[in-house]
Amino acid sequence: MADSDSSGPGPAAPTEVELLGLVIRGDREALSALYDRFSRQVYSLALRMVENQSLAEEVTQDVFMTVWTRGSTYRSDRGGFSSWLLSVAHNRCIDELRKRRRRAKLATISIDEMRVDPSTGGDEVLVAVLQRLDRETIVEALNQLPPPQKQVIVMAYFQGLTQSEISDVLGSPLGTVKTRMRLGLHKMRDLMAVERLADQNEL
Amino acid sequence: MNCEAVEEFLPAHALGALEGEDAAAVEKHLKGCPTCRLALDGHRLVVLNLPETVPQIDPPADLKGRLMARIDALSASAVAAKPLEAPGVARRWFGFPGQRRVQVLIASLSTVSLFLVGWAVFQTLEVNDLRDDNVEMASEIRKQWDTLAFATADGVQTVQLVGTEVAPMTKGSLLMDLEENKAILMVTGLTPPPKGMTYQLWLWKHETTPASLGTFGNVRNGYVMWRFQSPISLVANRFWGVTMEPRGGSEQPTGELVLAGEGE
Structure with a gap:
């Protein structure tokens, strides 16, 4: 995975950790930049797991809301930012799947x-x-x-x-x-x- | 369970597929065994890479707009929550007079609001666990109102505290009522202190030795909201810092600086 990827579009492109630091201070544009960088991975994983487009969209929104409200819980010593982000998405999808399984019998x-x-x-x-x-x-x-x-x-x-x-x-x-x-x-x-x-x- | 037995379970543990007694026994062993924790990391690396196997598909173009609208609505409601009956509550709690001056500290207010949004999220999670414990919930809500009232009151100064190299994701705000020598320290992203340790807030009036403002160790989900009466005058300070110290606090800082902030 391309964690701590500093080889972005230009030499001055901020790393995701720098962007996260700005997000924690309430910088909306930094969140927008993180979304541009990672929404594809998050959405793709969610779509693969919940197999439902509108639910995958909801999960993607929730994941970035988590970055906005609880981004400070990310710990760089426990892995790259994208791994953390995808773990948040994964856990959110597991919750959805378990909810769904309680309702319907699994085929x-x-x-x-x-x-x-x-x-x-x-x-x-x-x-x-x-x-x-x-x-x-x-x-x-x-x-x-x-x-x-x-x-x-x-x-x-x-x-x-x-x-x-x-x-x-x-x-x-x-x-x-x-x-x-x-x-x-x-x-x-x-x-x-x-x-x-x-x-x-x-x- | 010994290492050999645990090793068998580690792949399933990394995949989150263990359950019941197996999961509990593995967890227990891992706590005391660095060798098995290292082996688990090897499997976790594989698992963390599994999202890479998914076909990559772009989300709908309008999804970002919907997300940003949600964020703007959340920020707006947090700022709007600062308001009307708050001064009364603040007077009762902190006993300071004065009118609200909303435009004061507008920059720090957004920090405070953000903190409270995060605080509210995890309080809600915790309070939900308590189910019908309305008393607890009412008390938490009142504390949040008090803090907002305090932040918007006359004569309250704010210092932003920034995490040092040892805690780069940690941020804090120190709100001080200079007349009353009362203050609130709010911190996010702080690691709870290990057993027998606590955090200690210091202030440097002059360049040489700092004075202690007290200790705090109640870190929940990375958050701290600590209200205190300062033992010394808070006027004309130059530098604030937080270090980790043995429980009970130290005479002078002995641990590394975790958070630091400078006065104007």
């Missing part, structure tokens, strides 16, 4: 529906190039997993399901779900680490 999801699309889906070439390496690495790592392992990871993260809920939905034994999740995440971590190492060697 089984097929592996086909979980295909990960590596395209950027837009024309922002510059942003795409800046993020390309990371994005490709993570997308590839996820796509290299055996489908059953990928499935449980996607269900846990994007649908906010616990291991026993996944076991219920898939009709697989709980032990199997646990093993798949563990092996899958281990493998992703190793694949990402190998990629990062390869990148460093190229430099």
Whole structure:
């Protein structure tokens, strides 16, 4: 992820942490700038998770309202700003999904529906190039997993399901779900680490 | 649960998919085990990157306008909340006379309003937990009114405090009634002090040694609202600072400066 990205449109472009500092002081324009930089990521994640356009819009608004009212709770020592922002969005979506699940019975999801699309889906070439390496690495790592392992990871993260809920939905034994999740995440971590190492060697 | 057993659970924990006894046992172990916390970070790095796998789609063009309208409405309502019966409340609480002078401190007022918006948000969360505890809620609301009244009253000076390198996201305002030697310190983004420690507010009248204005350790969700009667005159000060000190406070600062502000 492009955290602390200072290679923006010009040499004087403020970092997101500088913008956040201004937001905390009540600078509306700084919030507007943060929105321009990150709303696409937030909206895309929300849309993927709640699968409903108007709800995704609501989540996106709420996330930036959180930045406005509680931006000071961000801690730079616990990760980059965009990670924090996307965690806020993720938690907000999980709340929505749990609410929805209480209302309706969850349908089984097929592996086909979980295909990960590596395209950027837009024309922002510059942003795409800046993020390309990371994005490709993570997308590839996820796509290299055996489908059953990928499935449980996607269900846990994007649908906010616990291991026993996944076991219920898939009709697989709980032990199997646990093993798949563990092996899958281990493998992703190793694949990402190998990629990062390869990148460093190229430099 | 030992490290080996916990290691098995870490991927699921990082994904938020653990539940019940497993989750509790892992949490308990992590608190006392830096090695497993480090291993968890490795998995969290993967999880934090998962949003990258989502196809990127632009939000509708009008969404930003709707967001900014919400923010303007929120800011307007916070400023509008400063008002009418407030002076009476302020007199009762702080006992200072005088009329409101709204245009005074207009810059600092926006800071105060923002603080109160944040404060209100988390108070509401906490108060919701208390369910029907109306007494608690009424008391919190009254405190907010008092603070706004204080901020807009005659003769109240404001000093902005800025987080130092050790606390770059921390901000504060110190509102002082110079006649009465009463003050309110409001801080956002402050880490709660570790056990046995507290924060201490200092003021430098001259360049040399500071005087203590007292200690405060009640940090909730990063917020502090501390009202106090100053033991010394608040007139003609040059420099304010907050340090972390052992509980009970120190004679002179021993910890690093966390927040600092300068007088005019």
